[in-house]
Amino acid sequence: MLDLTLAPDPGMFNGLSPALPVIVAGILCGLIPDRFAAARKALMIAAPIVALAFIWAPEFGVYGVYGVAGFELTTMRIDGLSRIFGLVFILAILLNGVYALHDRSRLQDSSALIYGGAAIGAVFAGDLITLFIFWELLAISSVFLIWARGTPSAVNAGLRYLAIHVASGVLLLAGTIAVWADTGSFAFGVMTSGDEIQTFFDPTTLGGALILLAFGIKCAFPFLHNWLQDAYPKATVVGAVVLSAFTTKVAVYALARGFAGYEPLIYIGAVMTVFPVFFAVIENDLRRVLSYSINNQLGFMVCGIGVGSTLALNGAAAHAFADVIFKGLLFMSMGAVLYRVGTTRATELGGLFKSMPFTALFCIIGAMSISAFPLFSAFVTKSMILAALAEEHYWLPWLMLLFASAGVLEHAGIKIPYFAFFAHDSGRRPREAPTNMLIAMGVAAFFCVYIGVFPGFLYGMLPYSQDVAPYSPYTTEHVVLQMQLVLAAVFAFAFLMRIGVYPPEKRLVILDFDWIYRKFGWGVVHWGTAIGGRALAHFSNAVRRLAEDADRRMHSVFSPAGALNRAVPNGVLAIWTALILGAALLVTFLAPL
């Protein structure tokens, strides 16, 4: 018999998922007309605050279990891992709501909330079916943030994005069914503690492999990553900020839940950190540079998950938390530039600090955070992953991550603020960003510094904070070595600029792996369609010629002028035929049964 005294307290909201108030608010936003836009905006601010109360109320445990169509769906499984992701998603929804206050797009308000709610729903899902439902809702709700831009290229990019993410959902569903066939369970990762951490799904089984592939698409693994650089830069000003927070971090969460300690993830993550560095150097669109930067930072988290120690998993979760904030801040600053100037091409920017000093300041704070300068957030989070790799003696991935740390300093730490706000003066003097955007950026910048200065705030929320000795980022050795790395990299930038070796920005599109399906694949389909069309035409002609030939031959035999008519006239032949058929009918009718 169940001992009710041991059941966890679900709190005043009876263990309802915090996704509920956010998604309901999103649906309401879709129904509220523009003349009541203020009510919509109030909902965007209120929904995450209510969701926060939903997270705060219950003790760790499993709630919100519902039977649907014979399946048991667990909508609220709260533990150390889901809580930290849930909290940062709620913070992101709130910041996005403030950032979007000036914007009157009903579609965008609604989809941003439903998308954020789906992300929360996914991290609190306690089984694979519930995860699948929110996984697909993530894809469907977020595509409107791209389509809301309204340009043909945004529409096309949105279609590609939707196709890839729906495919990810289909793979997740197929993997779920395969896992169920193997184990008879829809369970999705139970948090183990201490030294017991192990991969929940077996990637060598069909189900485990399909689920890993589904997670890998959303996490933008190498060769599966192009939807990110394709779609995010084409989203609206607000849309790109919203998109940067959720999809990829849900995938990181899912990997941490399902594949912690799966060693190949270390190398996948290391490659993810390195290759975007090279592309970002030559990319002209600064929002696309930031999209490459997302890949780069995801690599650190994937690496940490692959290592699978408590320090590494804490590092991955902490870095995801910090990344949502500083990457959001960087996207916000570029969104403000796009909003005021109308472009984020580096070739058309420069000198904007003269008229947008606060945006420039917040961008620099975001840049210093992602670059892991001491006193900024990534310094206290990224170092946990590097320390975990070093502890486990993975020297090559460690070197790759160190290279990527210098690389991210190049493209996100220096290139973004330098080419937008300094460099050559473009002569543009746009107004400073709207107040609501500045407030959102200011709050995000505050968290970037606060986490960097007081890491205990974040460390106390980490999934394994109880199991391990607290990590100390501010040792003399760590500060000095990190300063060596970042200062030498900044000096390299100044030096290469001075001697004219830094490649100047050019208006180009940079081909990436998406060339395979956007150009080569499209070419194959185009060629195949043309060849197929010609083959079909030839086949039709051949059939038509055969029919015409048969018709001509029949005509030459049976027509009034045909061969048969030469001996016996047609009319006589018809009469004889009718008589014979009539006789046959009569015989059949009269014949005994």
Place this chain on the structure above:
Amino acid sequence: MSETPRPGDDAGIHPLSKRLLFLDSPRFKRRMLWVLLALVMVATAAGFAIERHPHFWFEERFAPFHAVFGFVAFSFAVICGWPLRHLVGRPENYYSPNDDDA
């Protein structure tokens, strides 16, 4: 959309930015190069003075490893940009007309 006065024109400059216009001067940029070099030297020298607990042999045998690695890694990434751009750079309308929304 932005107004576009001539470069150097004070019109449209934020009052706060007027105090920071020195950031734009070539002289400041020249000095920054030397300041940064000095800071790198100080950080590298500090690396010799502190007690270190290296995990790998290359850190242990080569004290200024992080400084040299930072410079080389950054420079390598940047210099690779030249051939890479020739290899994968295409006109903006490569995929379709008006493809780039930046």
